[in-house]
Amino acid sequence: MGASQEPQQYWIRNDKGKVWGPLTFATIEVLLGNQAMPGRLQASRDGVSFVDPGRIPELRDAFPKALWGDSSLPLAEEGGPMARPPTADVLLRQPPVAAPTAPVAPPSVSGPASASVPPSTPSEGIPCIGVLEDFPPFHLYYLAASTSQTGRLSLKGGEAGYEVFFKKGAPEAVTPTREDEDLGSFLVSKGVLSTENLTVARGRQADFGGETINALFGMQLLNPADAYKHLAEHATGLLRKAFSLEEGTFGFDPKAAPPPTAMPLGDRWKLICDLVRAIPVVDLRGRLGARMNAPIMKSGGRVEVSQLKLTPQEVRASSYFDGVRSLNQLCAALPNEADLIVRTAFLLFRFETCSFGEVDLSKVKVEAVPAPPPPPSAPPPPRAEAAKPELPIAPPQAPARSAPPSASKPPGPAAAAGVQAARPPPPTVGPPGSQRAVNPNQPPVIAGPGGKAPAARPPGAPPTIAKVVASATKKAGGPPTASENDVKALQAYWEGLKGKDHFAVLGVSQTASSAEVKKAYFQLAKGFHPDTALGAPPEAGKLKAEIFARINEANSVLSSDASRASYREELNAGLDKLDAGKIFASEEAFQRACILVKARRYPDALKMLDEAIALYDKEGEYYAWRGWTRFLLAPDKKAAKPDVIKEIDKGLSMSPRCAQAIYFKGQIHKLLGETAAAQKLFRSTLEIDPNHIEAQREVRQR
Structure with a gap:
């Protein structure tokens, strides 16, 4: 054909x-x-x-x-x-x-995953009151974040109760209703505070404005610089508990004032994604319930998928949602990625960017796939070598890398069996045929330079840590202020942090001890905490908040001996870095090329395929499509055959189970009159992907 x-x-x-x-x-x-x-x-x-x-x-x-x-x-x-x-x-x-x-509105069709986003109206925000069975906590968070709500979300389930304070869609504080979960009890459980000192502080909190945290500061029982980290850790832990509620009630008050301890907890989408990644997969399966047997597909939402802080592995998993197969079927076809698929489906479902078919589940004859048992003390699975993205995003300027997972031996090629079945016929092409197991909890590893000693600073380079901290804290005895030059210095310093690893962010060497890390963190925290920007221009406060969040991220990885050693090993190992921006852009170019091939606009398609490969050259399917397109363009197809077969074989060497590449080879043999070889290749295509419609038709027409 x-x-x-x-x-x-x-x-x-x-x-x-x-x-x-x-x-x-x-x-x-x-x-x-x-x-x-x-x-x-x-x-x-x-x-x-x-x-x-x-x-x-x-x-x-x-x-x-x-x-x-x-x-x-x-x-x-x-x-x-x-x-x-x-x-x-x-x-x-x-x-x-x-x-x-x-x-x-007409949809954006840059790729098969694009979908029109329904218009957002004020009525689509958080209801004033309701039950968690109808509005789960994750969905309430999504409503608040996507509509930039400000106010207090109260969650009540049994004896537990939590209040989440939002400011323009970003969570800034979480308070419990039970005393045994408040900040003081948390500090005691962490060994930061003794029970006796906490009792004394609570007894004197009336002398310090009625807040325990102020009493701890005033009585010098807690270091202010150390408190910032504990406040964020406590709030994140409470948020995790609040989102574990499955039954109860909720209310939203847009006029409620936040507590004095309110502070930015981080990016709204990264925060919620990290919380979902921490939930055991067996719990996520239970929350999805009967939906595990319903067809799943991508759909429009209020937020672009590129804003949701998905890892490249999660983006690839979402490409499997074709509207035909259920999660149980996908998990059966891709057992090594089953946990990742379920976790991604739950996340996107709560973000309204995927949906499940409304089918009579009593008639669906799909065997349930139980959650795989955890391996005994096994290390986390390795990273995927390549991630098939879904939507294009602007290439990031080498953001800092997160805490690395430990590597383990990758599975053999058989682990990827059935991947091609997740893809409808072109141009809705599926994921690569050869996959490696991925860690569903792993964030994208987009690293900057290692923790090497900095070279001599050229003219115009970002100011040093000491200079900016001194500028930010130069006015002792009163609230810090910032002039226009201070804002420029902060901006230059923030730009200089981009692409640096955690050691470079804190200004310590890779051999630094925990004490040295702690000392560096305290020095930076005192100068860059947002509270030190009182009376300064708004730009200074925003920049300090961003810098402080980056410092906190580095400290959270390097403060522990174990995580610091693991991070140092990965830096020194020189592992492959993923440039998520280029991967997303290459996928967009590839999807457009597929559409152009179907439109018989072969020269334009070839240009798009060249662009896709230039952006990301580790995807075998790109080469297969480029070889096929060159064959269609060739005036002398018989003479062009060796070169195009060589290019398609190059793609197969990278993705051995790419059914579409084998099908293209069959088409080339067929068009040149080599029927026997063509039929053999069509049957090989069906061995990899039994649902390949074109190959089925070719075999039937023989």
Whole structure:
């Protein structure tokens, strides 16, 4: 079968603004049969112009006649049978397309995972009161963060109760209702404070404004610099407990004032993602319940996926959500990534960026996949060598690396069996065929330079730590202030931190002891804590908050002997670094190239494939598609065969189980009249991916 016979791709949109696609005719039939696309539907050949399904003659049979709508006129061809969808910036300049019942905006179709985001209205914020069975704590957090709410969220379940204070969508404080969970009890449990001193401080808190923390400071029982770390750790622990509530009630008061101990706890999305990663997978399976057997697919949400602080491994896992298979089926096909798949599904489900088909679960005959037992004292699985991203993001400027996981021996090639089945036919191409096990708790490792001694500072380089701290704290005896020059110095210092490892951030060597790390942290904390920016321009306060958060991150890794040693080993090992920005951009270019190939715009497709490989050259499927495109462009296909086969084989050497690459080789042999070799390759394609529609058709047509 030639390229012209490849199945047409379509986009489907409902009256709520959600978009699915690109999808083949067969996939649309399955989704409609499983009731996975609710609401009044429209269809499109290009992802831009949507009409009632009845106006696309070749698509009518996939829809029940009741959903055809207006079928008087066929959809006009615009720019060929499969014109390249416009980029996101073009779509943003276009007016919304009216739907029969409600206006919805055209989707961004830079890749198959793109989906229109429903318009956010004030009524979509946190309800004033409700029950946690209807609004789980994770979803309430998402509502507050995505709509930039300010106020107090009260959660009550049994004897436990927690109050989470938000400021413009970011959590700044968490307080418990039980005394045995307050800050004083936490400090006693950490060994920072004795029970006797806590009792004395509580007895005298009336003398210090009614706050225990002020009494501890006033009585010199707690070092102010040390308190910042404990406050953040205590608040994060309370947030984890609050989100473990599954039954109870909640209330939201937008006028409630935060407590005096309120302070930024970190990026709103990274914070919630880290909390989900800390939950045992068996608990997440229980919370998902019957949804484990329902088809899962990506859908539109209020927040772009690129903002959610997903790791490259989680982005790749989300690419498996094709709207056809359930989580249990995906876990059975990819046992080494089962935990990662479940965790990613729970996270995206609570963020409204994936959904489950509404099916009669009593008729779904899918064997439940139990959670794999934890290995006895086994080290965490190794990192994935490459992550297939979902949406493009701006390349980060080498942010600092997080605490590294320990490496373990990767599994063999058999661990990746069944990966290709997670992908509908092109251009909705699936993940690479050869995968390694991944650690679902692992953040993206995007490292800067190691902790080497800095070279001589050239003119215009960022100021030293001592200079900026001195500038930030130069006015003793009164509230610190900052002039315009101080703001510039802080900005330069913040820019200088980007790309540095944790040792360089604290200004210590890789051989530094815990005491040296602690001393460096205290020195920096005194100068950069946001509270020291009183009376300063707003820019200074914001910069100090960012710098202080980065200092805290470095200290959290280096303060422990074990984590510091592990981090130092990874720095010295020179492990591969992932540039998430380039990976995301390469995936976007690759998805556009697939669409261009289907539109027979081969020169443009070849340019996009060259761009994708230039951005990320470790994805075998990119080479397979480029070899196939070069074959289609070649005027003398027989003469071009050796070179294009060589390039496709290069892709197979990187991804041995890439079914699409083997299928392309079969097509090349078929078009050159080598039928026997072609049929052998088509059967090999089906051995890897039994659901490969084109290969099935080729074998049947023999």
